[in-house]
Amino acid sequence: MAGKQSDYLADILGTEADPPSPAQPRTRPTTLLNRESALDRVRSGEVRQVTQLLLDPARVRVWPGNARIHARLTEENCRDLIDSLIAEGGQRVPAVVRRVEGDPDHDYEVIAGTRRHWSIVWLRAHAYPEMRFLAQVAALDDEAAFRLADIENRARRDVSDIERARNYAAALATHYGGRQKRMAERLRVSEGWLSKMLRVATIPDQVLAAFASLDDLGLKPAYGLAQALGDKAAAKRIQARARELAACRAARAAAGETPPGTAEVLRALLAVARPEPEAPPPEDLDYVSRHGRPALSVQSINRQGMTLRLHAGSGAGTDELVEALRSMLERLEARGRGLRR
Structure with a gap:
């Protein structure tokens, strides 16, 4: 798995894969000449070294440019990973980090692997203090870090389209100067798809609060909701209905009842987006x-x-x-x- 992670990093950033690890020695002894040749290749830039370390997770912060909303991570939604880490005795797939400067409390920040970092922190606080955070150190600027995190998050179902959409909107201004075409080229996605994601990012928090979970609110339905919110009159009705639904959800949760599902909430919001047809008045009025x-x-x-x-x-x-x-x-x-x- 570590090899796959290295190949994946190489594909995105143009780096070479990891050199053989101590657990996987070369099949032939490395001579002094071979070592000198290898060092020359590293010094010349022909080969880039990729370093893997076992870190204290407390000395590693989470990069804010990642799509995942760190506050949403819980024992429940990380349970599968926690169980895997216990069974394996640690990580099999390293996270990707980069060094930070000027922060006395942290030495690195996580670019890809936020969920792994959270789970290791949780395990260290719950009877597994020996757990260390396996990380692959890479030299990345912010734009390259964003692309790397995005590629990893695309394959993960536990990062919602809403999270990714908002991450894209922030990155558009931060890394691409507001140029959608340039951003689409760098991410290797279509401009039309990116435009929809950016539109979804405009859905306000008070509307999203009506949903018990954002994980099931995919791009297509979210885009329809975002389009409906583009009409000022409809937006007012949707926001008012969203407040009602959020209060209903909170009341159900307090009573231990199941909250309305994503599809039900979406139907209710879109229903008020369409103005009610006016009934003709009686003729004798x-x-x-x-x-x-x-x-x-x-x-x-x-x-x-x-x-x-x-x-x-x-x-x-x-x-x-x-x-x-x-x-x-x-x-x-x-x-x-x-x-x-």
Whole structure:
């Protein structure tokens, strides 16, 4: 597995794979001449050394440019990895780190392997203090670090599309000067796909709070939601409904009940995005003044309220219009279409 990790790093960053480890010695003895030749190749830059170390995870911080939301990592969603680490006696696949300067508390930061780092920290605090963090040290600038972390995260189902979308939006400004085409080229993805991911990144936190988990909110449904939020009127309705759903989810959780699923929440949010068709008013909801001219009429009635029109030039005075309005409201109430329904 370590060899695969090295090959993967080589593919992304153009480095060579790891030299043989002590556990896998060369088949032939290495002569002094061979060693000198190898050192010359390293010094010339023809071969890059990749160093693997066993580190104290407390001296390793997490790079903020990674897509994974570190605060979402828990014993529950890392349980499979924790069990594997216990069974294997440690990591089989090294994380990728780089050295940091000017931080008295940390020597390295994790570029790829945040979940492995979290799990090792957890194990050291829960009866496995001897566990060390296996890491592969690489010299990477921020843009190369972002690409490396992105490639690893694409293959992981436990990094949601929402996390990746927000990571892309931050990287677009930080590493690519806002140029989507350049970013797509560097990541080797289509511009159309990247554009959708960046649109998904615009979904606000208060809307996402309606979902019990973001893991099942894939790119396609999330993009539809993001498009609906592009309309200001629809966005207000969606945000209001999201607040209601978030409160409902919290109440269910407090009662030990299962919260609404992702598909159910998504349907509820998209339902309010579409404006409710207005019901035509009854034909007899028009008032003609004593002068025989239209004075007041009902334009529309829906769940949000009623729209009335007062006609100019009807000749009706204030008292007459007030009485006409009262009469209309009484008729609507009698038909079950009043404002108090």
